[in-house]
Amino acid sequence: MSFLTRLRLFRPTLAGATLRNQSLACLGACIGIVLSAAVGGLSALDPLHLMWIVPPMGASAVLLFVVPASPMAQPWPTIGGNVISAMIGVAFAHHMPLSALSAGLAVTCAIGAMSLLRCLHPPGGAAALVGLFAGASSSYVFPLVPVGLNAVVLVACAWLFHRLCGQNYPNRPVAAPATGIDRDRPWTFSRKDMAAALEEVGEAFDIDADDLTGLLRRVEQKALARSYNQLICADLMTHGVFSVRASDPPETARTLLVDKDVRRLPVLDDEGRIIGAIGLRELVRAATRVEELMSPASIALPDDPAFDLLDRYASRRVHTVFIVDSERRPTGVVTEADWLAILTRGLS
Structure with a gap:
């Protein structure tokens, strides 16, 4: 030996x-x-x-x-x-x-x-x-x-x-970080599923049920991340981004949002770089220029992992991520609907 x-x-x-x-x-x-x-x-x-x-x-x-x-x-x-x-x-x-x-x-x-x-x-x-x-x-x-x-x-x-030693005792189950894929949705498991599975097995396990749930959710995340880790933002983004200038009147933004049926528009400076974003929610206030109403824009680079955007959709209530080049000029957009289409395709 x-x-x-x-x-x-x-x-x-x-x-x-x-x-x-x-x-x-x-x-x-x-x-x-x-x-x-x-x-x-x-x-x-x-x-x-x-x-x-x-x-x-x-x-x-x-x-x-x-x-x-x-x-x-x-x-x-x-x-x-x-x-x-x-x-x-x-x-x-x-x-x-x-x-x-x-x-x-x-x-x-x-x-x-x-x-x-x-x-x-x-x-x-x-x-x-x-x-x-x-x-x-x-x-x-x-x-x-x-x-x-x-x-x-x-x-x-x-x-x-x-x-x-920096360890957890008495044990308090640590939940997996929320990322939009670990919630009780049709393609994932719930606590009821966990209880039903344990009852069906009919054996005792030396692990707390909440610990087991958290562990399996992390495994689920890792598996999904591995499945989609090759995707980058450039693979999902839609080209041809509609935008408004910071100096445009709010009515221009409202018309574009309604006519093009989009939720948010990037706001550009005079050199075409994103300095903010605007949607119908911001347009309820009176103003003379778009820049007075805009809010921060969520941006990413074309080579960024697309999987990282899920956390923004789930926990930051972001619906639209603008893809920019090295000078913050918009090259595309990735929405929740784009990711949902990918997930649905992967589960079919």
């Missing part, structure tokens, strides 16, 4: 994992466990307990620092899952002798309770066994100290560590 082949065997198994993130996860887990054990030791009644930490915290640290976006790594599942499960384990220790059956029932009830209370946390299964093995001699304080205390300190460490 070659050296490169061996390296491939150690590639991260998590999607999106990087060497930097995995290294930070190791460091964060180390700090979290050290502080949890130290604080637990300070709270121990026995002075010989220099460290007091329960084994499930090791598994919790993996979730909190390696996959902090997981729904099962959030503060309530981490704290509630460990405490409730440990409480169930202690309860079984008080009412049943230690046996294979009591171990199975303790874990079963812990999973059920965590599911009902929306705090499902895999290490909670181990916490239930720890409570059971603590035996009937342990009190019901055990799930709070050290189990609950360990979990609280570990979550606090995770919160501070991820904040210092």
Whole structure:
């Protein structure tokens, strides 16, 4: 087996994992466990307990620092899952002798309770066994100290560590940027589609539904961008732009807009360069010259990616983009209708 082949065997198994993130996860887990054990030791009644930490915290640290976006790594599942499960384990220790059956029932009830209370946390299964093995001699304080205390300190460490590293914890799903193609339109999916698909699959996924929606929307954007990344503004633009001069009276612009059935006209200076734009909306005010009513024009170069115009249409309420040369002289125009024709053609 070659050296490169061996390296491939150690590639991260998590999607999106990087060497930097995995290294930070190791460091964060180390700090979290050290502080949890130290604080637990300070709270121990026995002075010989220099460290007091329960084994499930090791598994919790993996979730909190390696996959902090997981729904099962959030503060309530981490704290509630460990405490409730440990409480169930202690309860079984008080009412049943230690046996294979009591171990199975303790874990079963812990999973059920965590599911009902929306705090499902895999290490909670181990916490239930720890409570059971603590035996009937342990009190019901055990799930709070050290189990609950360990979990609280570990979550606090995770919160501070991820904040210092610029990461998102507790997880708040980040929506994909709006670009006119990621809204609920016939050719894309909606939240109802997502819920229906998850129900049809019938399996649980360790990712928040909103995170999954945002991720798929980004994938959708990338796929559409790749499909149209060869298009430039020159490919879409209509030649023969109607225009008015800055010194023209407003009535000239109104007549041209109505007769030519266009939404906006570029306003040119004496040298033919675009200095603004005007539409019927601006013409409601009284004025003697077009330049008194014009508003900023949205422009682009012929070689600019046509895909970049979608954001202007979607979020800036731009309906017309004028294509100009290096001296800002109009050479064409791209409207929403032009892009809609391209998208419709691509989906047919």
